[in-house]
Amino acid sequence: MAHAQLDIRFTTNRLANQNLVHNSYKFQIKSSRGDRCYWKCSTRNCPATIDTYNNIPTKVDDNHNHHSDRMQLRVDDVLERMKSRCKDELTAIPTIYEEELVKLRDREWNDDTHQLVEHIPTFYSCKHQLYNERHKTLPALPTSVADITVDGEWTETITGQPFLLADDNTNGRMLVFSTQKVPEQLII
């Protein structure tokens, strides 16, 4: 089915499970064996199924008993954009949320965009998802000095050179960060 191959994409939901989207309907994995995957429509009690091999549909039974999830999928796309910015940037999370909403409002304003903006969850209801994304790349903020642990990649520069020169706990906590080069220059 050539048309089915063209109109298929994969997304990741907030539990990091993969979803398949076909004609604005969302599918979830029912079972898989090697490169073969059996998907069922994510709407409960809907009989629609898709089989894929290496992510290419081999059988499509799109006998849905409900309307498509078009609006929900568009909302998911906006949330995904926010989440990937939370992961890739250090911009404050409420700012990312606001900026993405402003982008939607800046587009041609019609009933469709209006409806989409109305369906975006409030900051309060999606902030946990967004902060979770940020915590995947950044450690949680410490609440006391004892909580501060600096290890692994956080002790190195982006080129892998040592950056944490001292971590002294004898008289209060003292952390010294520097590349090797700077102290050498100071000594000279």
Ligand SMILES: [Zn+2]
């Ligand atoms: Zn369905």
